[in-house]
Amino acid sequence: xxxxxxxxxxxxxxxLSKRQELVESSKVKEKxxxxxxxxxxxxxxxxxxLRDTVFKxxxxxxxxxxxxxxLLADMHKTCSNFLAALGKSRNEVEIAAAxxxxxxxxxxxxxxxSENSKLINxxxxxxxxxxxxxxxxxxxxxxxxxxxxxxxxxxYRNDFQEYVWLTPDNDKASVTLEAALDVIIAQSEYVDVKLxxxxxxxxxLTLQSRCKCAIFxxxxxx
Numbered sequence: 001x002x003x004x005x006x007x008x009x010x011x012x013x014x015x016l017s018k019r020q021e022l023v024e025s026s027k028v029k030e031k032x033x034x035x036x037x038x039x040x041x042x043x044x045x046x047x048x049x050l051r052d053t054v055f056k057x058x059x060x061x062x063x064x065x066x067x068x069x070x071l072l073a074d075m076h077k078t079c080s081n082f083l084a085a086l087g088k089s090r091n092e093v094e095i096a097a098a099x100x101x102x103x104x105x106x107x108x109x110x111x112x113x114s115e116n117s118k119l120i121n122x123x124x125x126x127x128x129x130x131x132x133x134x135x136x137x138x139x140x141x142x143x144x145x146x147x148x149x150x151x152x153x154x155x156y157r158n159d160f161q162e163y164v165w166l167t168p169d170n171d172k173a174s175v176t177l178e179a180a181l182d183v184i185i186a187q188s189e190y191v192d193v194k195l196x197x198x199x200x201x202x203x204x205l206t207l208q209s210r211c212k213c214a215i216f217x218x219x220x221x222x
Contacts (some may be wrong), residue, residue: 106184106190157184
């Protein structure tokens, strides 16, 4: 649901200045995300696919891991294309078009959200083997990398909402921008739903695990 703009009383010139700053900031954030995905492939995923070993074969044979890695590869490609489209955009209509074309790609984030707990569990179970794959990689954090898409996807809705707010009301492109924003919001909310389902699933598994432990303890005491 689109929110009421907090910039209603802001001077038009100042609005346009802030909007340009936002565009540049959005490009920087998107490049950082694309670069982080590239680093994940460079330091973890690609090395896992080189020099076949029993550990690598077993880890990559996990269907959840393979699916998550494929989704990350698709994210890297589509986000790189979106970054390029933003770089080429010269006006509001082109920026709206870039977001409209990108919006369906948020389905990748939704699918990734549905698989994320399985990927995290697989990484936790294979921590020692993975540590050997990514050894001597400086401050690289695998955990942070696999969680970053679930934090980054909100940026598209939030930044584009700000962009629309900072567009003067009399701008001819306002209707086009608002239509594109509605598409981005709808797709982002779908990711929200999937992420909430995953969080509830994890809570249920944790509760079940605690119940099993309690039952086991009770049986021993009895």
